Amino acid sequence: MSENFFGFIDDGFAHFDEHEKAHIKVMRMIKGSKIRVMDGKGKLFEGTLIDKDRATIDGLIESTIPDRIKIHLILSPIRWERLHFAVEKASEFGVSTIVLTNFDRTTRKENESKIRKVSLVVRDAIKQSGTLYVPVVEEMENFKLPEGATKLILDQRGESTLRNSVNDHEEFVLAFGPEGGFTDREREFFNSLGFKMVKIWSRTLRVETAVVSAISIVRFLKCEI
Numbered sequence: 001m002s003e004n005f006f007g008f009i010d011d012g013f014a015h016f017d018e019h020e021k022a023h024i025k026v027m028r029m030i031k032g033s034k035i036r037v038m039d040g041k042g043k044l045f046e047g048t049l050i051d052k053d054r055a056t057i058d059g060l061i062e063s064t065i066p067d068r069i070k071i072h073l074i075l076s077p078i079r080w081e082r083l084h085f086a087v088e089k090a091s092e093f094g095v096s097t098i099v100l101t102n103f104d105r106t107t108r109k110e111n112e113s114k115i116r117k118v119s120l121v122v123r124d125a126i127k128q129s130g131t132l133y134v135p136v137v138e139e140m141e142n143f144k145l146p147e148g149a150t151k152l153i154l155d156q157r158g159e160s161t162l163r164n165s166v167n168d169h170e171e172f173v174l175a176f177g178p179e180g181g182f183t184d185r186e187r188e189f190f191n192s193l194g195f196k197m198v199k200i201w202s203r204t205l206r207v208e209t210a211v212v213s214a215i216s217i218v219r220f221l222k223c224e225i
Contacts, residue, residue: 034048087121
């Protein structure tokens with residue numbers, strides 16, 4: 001269990017939501033306990049717990065800059081334990097954005113509660129791994145495709161491989177379909193947005209395996225792991 005906590009920093013205090021209050025209770029923190037608080041924006045503070053709702057900010061422990069390489073994921077909701085694994089590992093790898101969207105063959109539909117659940121998984125993952133930046137979790141309609149990014153749709157029909165598609169760009173958008181795969185309509189849609197269809201390798205991978213593999217390949221080829 002991580003000893004870092006996520007807090008909303010305001011005017012010298014860290015404020016905790018219900019999820020963090022439960023974490024504080026599990027860790028048996030009491031009034032006066034020294035506590036480490038991350039803001040999710042690259043800073044880690046030391047503080048003193050006042051009560052279950054807040055802590056003082058006593059000083060800055062660490063401040064980091066964002067990763068040079070930015071990776072944005074577009075995911076279709078899948079069975080919860082598998083989605084949980086995918087977003088947890090993606091967060092540990094330091095992705096910038098996780099976009100949830102319903103595709104034609106999505107069976108576990110994206111909804112507001114799922115966005116909330118995924119956001120909490122993401123937060124716990126970065127606390128555990130020590131990553132100081134919280135990936136943004138949002139719906140497709142709120143996601144703006146970054147200009148100049150390499151945009152790839154991971155699909156077994158792709159003639160090229162992901163390995164051969166990682167170029168000198170420093171921002172990547174990776175789209176993964178549902179368990180039943182993309183439809184021709186969706187392939188045409190992503191093509192119209194400038195996505196290139198690629199495959200990871202010759203075998204068909206489950207979504208969560210594809211997510212971890214794809215991020216690892218991009219990070220490795222960009223000399224970041």
